[in-house]
Amino acid sequence: MDGATDSLTRTVNVILLGPPGAGKGTQAEILVKDLGMVQLSTGDMLREAKDSGTEMGKRVAEVMARGELVTDEIVIGLIEEKLTSVKANGFIFDGFPRTLAQADALNALLEKTGQTLDVVIELQVNDEILVERIVGRAEQAKAAGKPVRADDNEESLKFRLMEYYKKTAPLIGYYHAKGNLQHVDAMGAIDSIAGDLSAIVKTATA
Numbered sequence: 001m002d003g004a005t006d007s008l009t010r011t012v013n014v015i016l017l018g019p020p021g022a023g024k025g026t027q028a029e030i031l032v033k034d035l036g037m038v039q040l041s042t043g044d045m046l047r048e049a050k051d052s053g054t055e056m057g058k059r060v061a062e063v064m065a066r067g068e069l070v071t072d073e074i075v076i077g078l079i080e081e082k083l084t085s086v087k088a089n090g091f092i093f094d095g096f097p098r099t100l101a102q103a104d105a106l107n108a109l110l111e112k113t114g115q116t117l118d119v120v121i122e123l124q125v126n127d128e129i130l131v132e133r134i135v136g137r138a139e140q141a142k143a144a145g146k147p148v149r150a151d152d153n154e155e156s157l158k159f160r161l162m163e164y165y166k167k168t169a170p171l172i173g174y175y176h177a178k179g180n181l182q183h184v185d186a187m188g189a190i191d192s193i194a195g196d197l198s199a200i201v202k203t204a205t206a
């Protein structure tokens, strides 16, 4: 909650859904800062495991570098650990769920922990812009002397996009059918997209 410039009237759990490069991580960080929510990024958790050299981290490193999805079992385990140990006035799921099995597991975990899923927001971006953003992110990191993500290159990105369309995009229909899907045009300026997301989240708590 520290540093939040605004507040929520009740707990709200949000999924940010979208392809690699859609801006899920960037927007999740803004929601954390502005609304005091807690970001749960399975990509960040897996990278931490890889960097700290845990057995699981070593197992997933190559799969991630190729741009493939790691197993449902691993990521569901990571989310379960957080949901049962972290208290928050709202979670932002960033990069999870990515398969129908993960979506079903999330429903079960939220039910088990007495929580609800309030809104799923699809960030819509054209493929050409995704490629530009990812390649740009790698170039910026390199220029700043920071480590470049092993999967931020055109070859891995092709795989990541394929994984997204094959395994994650079906979740759009799944959440539409459940009645909690919203869309945001995520091709404009970061601040204006953040404003749209914040308005959706606040409406969900009203």
Ligand code: AMP
Residues within 6 Å of the ligand: 020, 042, 043, 044, 046, 063, 064, 065, 067, 068, 069, 070, 071, 072, 075, 094, 095, 096, 097, 098, 102, 151, 160
């Ligand atoms: P991200 O940081 O969300 O772009 O994720 C980077 C990589 O981590 C993905 O390309 C996958 O290899 C892996 N990953 C992250 N989240 C998941 C997930 N929910 N299911 C499977 N693999 C994941």
